[in-house]
Amino acid sequence: MTAVGVRSTRRVSWVDRFLTTLRIVLIALIVVGLLAFIAQQIDNDNAFARRRNPGATGLTAAQVKGLFVTGVAQGAMYGLIALGYSMVYGVLGFINFAHGEVFMLGTMSGFIASTKLSDAGYWESNFIGSFLLIILIAILVSTATAVVMERVAYRPLRDSPRLIPLITSIGVSFFIQNAVLGLFGPNSKSYPQLPEWLAKNRTILTFDIPGTKIMVLVVAAVSMAGLWWVVERTKTGKAMRAVAEDKEIAALMGINVDRTIVLTFAIGGAMAGIGGILWGLSFRSVTHLTGFLPGIKAFTAAVVGGVGNLGGSMAGGVALGTAESLGPQVILEPLGVKGVSQLRDAVAFTALVVVLLFKPAGLFGERLSEDDRA
Amino acid sequence: MKLSRRLLVLLSILLSFTLIAAACGDDDGGASASSLDDSLGLVTVGSGEEIQIRSLEAITGDVAFLGIPNERGTVLAIADYGPIGGHDVNMGTGLDDLCSADGGQAAAQTIVSDESVIGVIGTSCSGAATAAAPLIAQAGMVMISGSNTSPALTSDLQGTAGENWVAGYYRTAHNDLFQGEAAATFAYDELGIRNAAAIHDGDPYTNGLASAFKNAFEAKGGEVSGFTAVNKGDTDMVPVLTEVASGSPELIFFPIFEPEGDFIAQQVGGVAGLEGVTLMAADGLLNDNYLGLPESAGMYFSGPDVRYGENTNESTGKTANDFLAAYEAAYGEVPSAPFWAHSYDATVLLLDAIKASSAEDGDSLVISRAGVREYLNGVTNFSGLIGSLSCDAFGDCGSQKITVIQDTDPTDVEGAKNNVVFEFAP
Incomplete structure (x- = not known):
């Protein structure tokens, strides 16, 4: 064995030791936090629970369920956006950071359409019709944006190194954000109120769930099923999978690669548009910056689930949403951390680190070939 | 460029001296260029030139809802005020304070490199003002903010200066x-x-x-x-x-x-x-x-x-309701934060100060930087859109209610x- 070989072995083992320590520390933190949480839930005067968090009061069952439901609904929306990141990555191998803005444009167009419908009185009298109409409009706007973006910003860079479209996508993101700021102003814009029958809480399996969250979950599930059908059961989907596998061979097989890539952007955009409407109806507020944080979180969700894997992206979204909703209260608060709610983003990104430490390709990711990782 | 402007200023000052010397007694009671306080320097706005002021607000990012109405308040105030001594007032392109200290500092450096600027309306954020105010004040300019509320920028209202207070900084917003x-x-x-x-x-x-x-x-x-x-x-x-x-x-x-x-x-x-x-x-x-x-x-x-309603700005004669109508006509939306009125009043105070501390000299206008500060320090019971404004010794001009x-x-x-x-x- 040469000296170089020895040195590199030692360096690898040092890194390995560090990673192992990190794994142990993170797992220990989660386990201790969970145990302290359980202890405080059994009896909040418990010595174990009091040790780090003397003011422990515990959460009621309704509060824990509320956190869980809100996390799953939030996660389903992350998942819908994450699909777009994942699909583009699968086909072109770069992360389209402007995808968050595609989502924001869906929310924004839904706002414009819904206020117009509300002014005309149609929103209140026929909510289902209005809902379908704004979803349609948002899908059209988001899809058109994604397609134009591909044509103008990414196609000319198809043959350049992957870092170049990546940086371009950040530029596109800033461009769209500031164009919307210029066009619609900096005000926070509010969607009209939802009808009472939709917004009211319903009890399902002892969970008290607000109607809007049920709507989010149902629409997300239907969209996911539709996407799965397109990708797995149609000729277009087959073409997309073939292009993702190998562009040149796919072209030789008579597949129109350009058209397939445009379709990938279009479908990703449509999913973001649906996500945008769900977001708009859940939170009823939109600004030019609405796309930024959900975009980053959805990207995280795509990585957690295994980027390139569609089911994984949705699962990653739900896992991330639940983790950031429950994590601060269930793990950090019992550890005596103050003001835990502002740590939800930190929890989300720590969840990403934990997943990558144990499964570097993500929860459902496949190992990429050397060629794909280049 | 810089040198030639300096030379121009010097020449025009010399010229004004000779003109005044030649036309002694021509003074009609108003300030004459020779009587201006030049301790912080004089700015001469030549024939056909515009008076330069600047706007420095958070116009992008997540505080744009505050900065954009502030900037528009300044734009509309300049339009309402009209020319001073035959010279139009130019705000330039609205600058961005990014709501951060580094954003404020970068913008302030851009501003002070142009020696013709008299004053700045801004910043939106107290954090940006902390970095921008010292640079602007050091260049002899003034800065009037419509929405800074940090006590550190002025005083504790009991006579003790805040840690970031500098002479030349004023604000029309309340002290928080x-x-x-x-x-x-x-x-x-x-x-x-x-x-x-x-x-x-x-x-x-x-x-x-x-x-x-x-x-x-x-x-x-x-x-x-x-x-x-x-x-x-x-x-x-x-x-x-x-x-x-x-x-x-x-x-x-x-x-x-x-x-x-x-x-x-x-x-x-x-x-x-x-x-x-x-x-x-x-x-x-x-x-x-x-x-x-x-x-x-x-x-x-x-x-x-925020009961601005029929409050009238005494210098432009406009009410808050007039302003809102003009705002909606110009921008197609209502203001997203209430500090537009403070920015409007801040801009009018600056323009009043320029008017009071300048002297016409033929076709040009000579403005005293020290005079601008002196005027602002002396503002008492000025009636503005936000109510009655009086400046204290530390630049707090707003109504502290x-x-x-x-x-x-x-x-x-x-x-x-x-x-x-x-x-x-x-």
Whole structure:
């Protein structure tokens, strides 16, 4: 064995030791936090629970369920956006950071359409019709944006190194954000109120769930099923999978690669548009910056689930949403951390680190070939 | 370029001296160029040239809702004011303070490199002012902000200068020292609340205000059972509300901005343990969109007195209602924050100061930088859109009155602004 070989072995083992320590520390933190949480839930005067968090009061069952439901609904929306990141990555191998803005444009167009419908009185009298109409409009706007973006910003860079479209996508993101700021102003814009029958809480399996969250979950599930059908059961989907596998061979097989890539952007955009409407109806507020944080979180969700894997992206979204909703209260608060709610983003990104430490390709990711990782 | 401008200034000053010497006695009682105080330098605006001022506001990013109406307030004020001594006033392109110290510093350096600039309207954020004000003041210019509220920039209102105070800095916004106390006094004395929670968003302004509320409320004997923060960009407020719900507060004070403030009001009803809690916010949410939200019904808001209505700016003769009509006509929307009125008044004060401290000299206008400051230091009972303005020795020119309003009917936003339930003056 040469000296170089020895040195590199030692360096690898040092890194390995560090990673192992990190794994142990993170797992220990989660386990201790969970145990302290359980202890405080059994009896909040418990010595174990009091040790780090003397003011422990515990959460009621309704509060824990509320956190869980809100996390799953939030996660389903992350998942819908994450699909777009994942699909583009699968086909072109770069992360389209402007995808968050595609989502924001869906929310924004839904706002414009819904206020117009509300002014005309149609929103209140026929909510289902209005809902379908704004979803349609948002899908059209988001899809058109994604397609134009591909044509103008990414196609000319198809043959350049992957870092170049990546940086371009950040530029596109800033461009769209500031164009919307210029066009619609900096005000926070509010969607009209939802009808009472939709917004009211319903009890399902002892969970008290607000109607809007049920709507989010149902629409997300239907969209996911539709996407799965397109990708797995149609000729277009087959073409997309073939292009993702190998562009040149796919072209030789008579597949129109350009058209397939445009379709990938279009479908990703449509999913973001649906996500945008769900977001708009859940939170009823939109600004030019609405796309930024959900975009980053959805990207995280795509990585957690295994980027390139569609089911994984949705699962990653739900896992991330639940983790950031429950994590601060269930793990950090019992550890005596103050003001835990502002740590939800930190929890989300720590969840990403934990997943990558144990499964570097993500929860459902496949190992990429050397060629794909280049 | 720089040299030639300096030369030009020198030449024109020499020229003005000779002209005045030649035409001695021509003075009609107004200031003459020779009588101007040149201790901070004189600026000569040549024939056909424009008077240069600048706007420095947070016009991009998540505080754009505050900075854009401020900038537009300045634009409209310049238009209403008209030319000074035959010279138009030019604001240049609106600059961005990025709501940060480095943004403020970079923009200030751009401004001071142009020696023809007399004054700056801005910044939007106190953090940006801390870095920008010293540079601008050192160049002999003045800076008047419509929305800085940090006590560090002026004084504690008891005669002690704040740590970031510099001569040449002025503001028409209120000093925030008392807003937290006003909110706590109202909650404790008027509403009879004994257990409250406060939520900020990590921003120095919201954090400072929430802390001031906490300290004042505890000093009165109340309990602050929850003190926490959300992240800017968060949408799901159920976790943070669940966190404060564990302390069973009777009131939640959240001096934050939109859209996070919207989410708290919308989601509070769905959190177990917060039924019937009283909501109170501050000037960050005091705008037409928020007051029009159905969920804001019954909420309290502390902040500057926004009953601008028929208040008239004595120099332009315009009322706040005139301004709002012009704003909507020009921009197709209502202002997203209430400090446009402060920026309008700030701009008019600057233009008045330029008018008072300048002298016409043939076709050109000579402006004394020291005179501009002297004028601003002496402002007393100026009637503006925000009410009566008087500048103290540390640049606080705003009316230091805090009011609490209650939004009883979200379909009537103007009614809500006029529904003052509590007034507090230090």
